[in-house]
Amino acid sequence: MFQSSAPRGVTPSRSRDHNRQLVLGQLQAGGALGRAEIARRTGLSTQAVSNIIAELEGDGLLRVEGTARGSRGLPARQYVLDAAGAYALGIEVRPGALLAALLDLTGRPVWNARLPLARAAPEAVTALLPGLRDSALAAAPGAADRLLGAGVALPGPFGRTGIASDLPGWDGLSAAEVFAPLDLAITVENDANAAALGERIALAPEGVTSFACLYFGTGLGLAIVQDGRLFAGAHGNAGEIGHVPIPTSEGPQPLEALLSRLSVERHLREAGRAAADMDALAALHAGGDPALADWIAGAAGPLGLAAGLIENLLDPQTIVLCGAMPEGIVRALVEVAPLPDRSVARRPDRTQPPLRVGRCSRLAAVIGAGALVLNRTFTPALAA
Amino acid sequence: MFQSSAPRGVTPSRSRDHNRQLVLGQLQAGGALGRAEIARRTGLSTQAVSNIIAELEGDGLLRVEGTARGSRGLPARQYVLDAAGAYALGIEVRPGALLAALLDLTGRPVWNARLPLARAAPEAVTALLPGLRDSALAAAPGAADRLLGAGVALPGPFGRTGIASDLPGWDGLSAAEVFAPLDLAITVENDANAAALGERIALAPEGVTSFACLYFGTGLGLAIVQDGRLFAGAHGNAGEIGHVPIPTSEGPQPLEALLSRLSVERHLREAGRAAADMDALAALHAGGDPALADWIAGAAGPLGLAAGLIENLLDPQTIVLCGAMPEGIVRALVEVAPLPDRSVARRPDRTQPPLRVGRCSRLAAVIGAGALVLNRTFTPALAA
DNA sequence: TTGAATACACAACCTTGTTGAGTTATTCCG
DNA sequence: CGGAATAACTCAACAAGGTTGTGTATTCAA
Structure with a gap:
């Protein structure tokens, strides 16, 4: 399905497409902005931004929302995305x-x-x-x-x-x-x-554009986002972190055998619990089930190792956990995961937490x- | 030093820059090509390619090298990069x-x-x-x-x-x-x-544009190239694979403690050999030194694990080994490294070997x- | 009240790519 | 051997998009 496509020549209309996207992206990340401000941020002339905004307004993608006050000069009309556009x-x-x-x-x-x-x-x-x-x-x-x-x-x-x-x-x-x-x-x-x-949209206002995303699906998936674009690898299958072997007391095991929905379900089944769906899982966690707490304690180590791998190999701003795992459990995992102390991502001026909880629900992927x-x-x- | 820079607006002159680069890139990867062929590959009109080629020829970056024969129609003038340009x-x-x-x-x-x-x-x-x-x-x-x-x-x-x-x-x-x-x-x-x-230039004619590069420096480095561009991470430090823990019989050790120049030197020193520089190392290898063979056998496993990690996380076309390690030793490592049988990169239509030997010399990085x-x-x- | 600062509109212009017609060289085929 | 087909290439007109220069409106500060 995926094919790394060859770069194409740029024509005037492709330029316009790019610049339109650029303007929309500024509004998505930055909220309400005036034309001159967008021009400064994008490096385009105010005239070019004006033309593009007129076009986008005509298409109904954005609308004026008030004017900026408090500074000298003509107050700038502030534009925002029109949700219904x-x-x-x-x-x-x-x-x-x-x-x-x-x-x-x-x-x-x-x-x-x-x-x-x-x-x-x-x-x-x-x-x-x-x-x-x-x-x-x-x-x-x-x-x-x-x-x-x-x-x-x-x-x-x-x-x-x-x-x-x-x-x-x-x-x-x-x-x-x-x-x-x-x-x-x-x-x-x-x-x-x-x-x-999906997470990127929520993270954009915080300035997070390069991050990794650990996704609980059938197994465990990893997505890599760099400058807002997916890193797909040569054939579109980058991020198969579930297969990575993790050392355990019983020899190396694939990460997704230790950290995934199948893993927690198996663990609970062996302890005599029924946890068929996410609601049941969430209920067990809310009730302080010891078998589940046990699994979390055991999965935190592998999560820490995975985080170390990702940080060292990919140097992301942050790692987001999302997908089919109740938010409470993910939060608990994030809190107890032992992060490696040696990592290129462990920089003093870091503003993002190493691990964070994303949109944890059945709906993450949709x-x-x-x-x-x-x-x-x-x-x-x-x-x- | 590195800063992920914001995307900028496209102006006519930036378009031209892009298209010039595109044309040069085709010649770098594809050898001698005619104008029409370049136009087909880039999606530009022949006229645009003609204009760009005239400009590049004026700048001395390329020159005509013969004409294509054997096909119908007017034979195409073939252009190649002018090395001295x-x-x-x-x-x-x-x-x-x-x-x-x-x-x-x-x-x-x-x-x-x-x-x-x-x-x-x-x-x-x-x-x-x-x-x-x-x-x-x-x-x-x-x-x-x-x-x-x-x-x-x-x-x-x-x-x-x-x-x-x-x-x-x-x-x-x-x-x-x-x-x-x-x-x-x-x-x-x-x-x-x-x-x-550096490796990319050598690999481009083979159509390799997305690959990973394991580099023997002081430790062990990893570079990630996607569509000809470096994947740098949020702060430019992606690829710190040397810190990744590898399970050994004596507990987990950083990969670069097992697979690096420092590692082989220490191993040889402990066996009473002196191998101060690459020439000495190469000589030992040529002479079939048992201590060196021992190190290679021990380092092959970690290399295989690293290759598995890289393939699963990054899905590259191939992994190139280069840097300050004699070519013979690298070749031996590549031959005996046990590759994981489960990997997204292990596809039936794969044309590139999983591991290959790059420009192994002191000069790789220069x-x-x-x-x-x-x-x-x-x-x-x-x-x- | 006046001047500086700022946002923005209009118009002329520049760069670049596209399109269509026409030319030239080569191969194919009768 | 000669005409038809084919393909590369050039020229000229055109279109799209961005920039620059000029002018105007609005606000803040002295």
Whole structure:
């Protein structure tokens, strides 16, 4: 599915696309800004920014929100993103369910749904799409002709041609075909990468643009974001941290055997607990279940090792944990994980915590799927 | 020293820069090409390519080399890089020596020098620069007004402000000041990153643009190259793989305690061998020294683990080993390293070997330092 | 009240890439 | 052997987008 694409020549219209994205990205990260301020931040002339803003305002993507006061000179009109100016549809396919969410331009989910899937067969998914689309659009009046596209999150890793290999029957399929009934531009990513872009929207106002994201899915995934863009590797499968061997008293074991939902479920089952879903897990944690506390204590070490690996290899601003694991448990893991004292990321002027809790919920990847589309709208193609 | 810079707006002249780089990059990777072929590869119109080529030819960066034959239609004039069209100066500062190399436009070193440094004090380096520059220019007549700039490789990791922290007395210095006597545009990188860009030039014709580079320096460094650009992390210090703990029979040890020049030297010293420099090491290896064979056997396991980590986390096309380790030893390591059988990079259609031997010599980082400058000339700023 | 500072609009201009018509050289095929 | 097909390349007109210079409105401070 993924193919590292060759860089293309720049034409005037591609320049404009880039600069539009740049302006939108400033507003996403910086809140309300005036034209002159945007011009200073982007290095464009105020005139260029003015033209672009007029265009974006015409498209309904932004609107004036008051004027700046308190400084000399003509007060600047402040622009903000218009949440209702555009929408993105996020879809997540899991072995047991199809999830969907509709995000507004600011990344807030305005609608979401979860449909059980007996088998995650492509035809079954395709059949559900028209109804899904209708429900989503019914939730947001006016969104119909303002849909930027649809993002799809699938369990990775991907094969070179075709889609996901973790879902049975999907190998070698074209995403465009399976999701054709949506009649939208389709962007596909693995669940961890999608979730990371979902987190990016929340982190952008804090100035976090380069980070790693540990994602609890079926196993444990890692997404790497650099300057707001995904680091995908040569074939789109970077971040398979779950396979990394971790030394234990019983010899090396894959990280995801120690730190994942399957791991906690197995541990609890062996202790005689039933923890079929996230709610049950959260309840156990809230109740101070000793078996769960035991698992957390055992998983904290591997998490610390993984954090050390990631910091040393990737030097991120922070590492975000998200995905299908109750927030309380993730918070507990973050609090007790023993971080390595020697790391290039352990710098005195660091402002971000080494580990932080992200959007921990079933919705992390669906929201991320929608964010795939928004990200394309906000992140300029031009590298620094 | 490193600062992740914000993306900037695109202006017509920046577009031209990008497209010039794109054209040069095609010639670097693809050898002799005609205008129409370049246009097809870059997605630009033939006219745009024609204009750019005329400009580049005027600047002396490329020249016609014959015409294509054997196909229908007007035979295409083939263009190649003109090696003597531009030069880049590479400088490497080590604790014991100052190295320099002059690269032509194709990345070939046309001159190099090694000056001993009692103390690698900044003032001592600054004092040597004018002489160095003169010697380099004397070796390549006409290079004086065709110098693109100077690249500087320093042992990392870097502090946020100022230069290298591994070299005593350099912390907090500005590279522009220390290297001001060169009167050239200065680009600074850590040694592993520089070496990786040196390898990139050699790998580009094979279509390798995303790879990792394990570098033998004082310790062990890792550089990550994605689409021809360095992955630097949030603060420029990605790739500190030497600190990663590796399980051994005596408990976890940092990778660079098992796989580095210091490691092999210590091992040989304990066995009563003297192996002060690379020549001595190479001689021992050629002579089939059992203590050295012993070290290689012991280091192969950690190398395999490191390769597994890198493949799973970064999904590169290949992993290149280079730096201050005799080529024969590196070759032996690559041959016996046990690679993990489970890895996202282990794909059926893979064309590159998982591990390969790079430019193993004292010069890897100096050449890479020069390549820093060439890379800027060849790699477009536009991401895919 | 006056002047400095600041945001912004308008218009002319520059750079760059695209498009379409026309030229030239080579191969293919009758 | 000669015409048709093919492909590379050039020239000229055009379009898109950004910059620069000039002018105006609005606010703060002296």
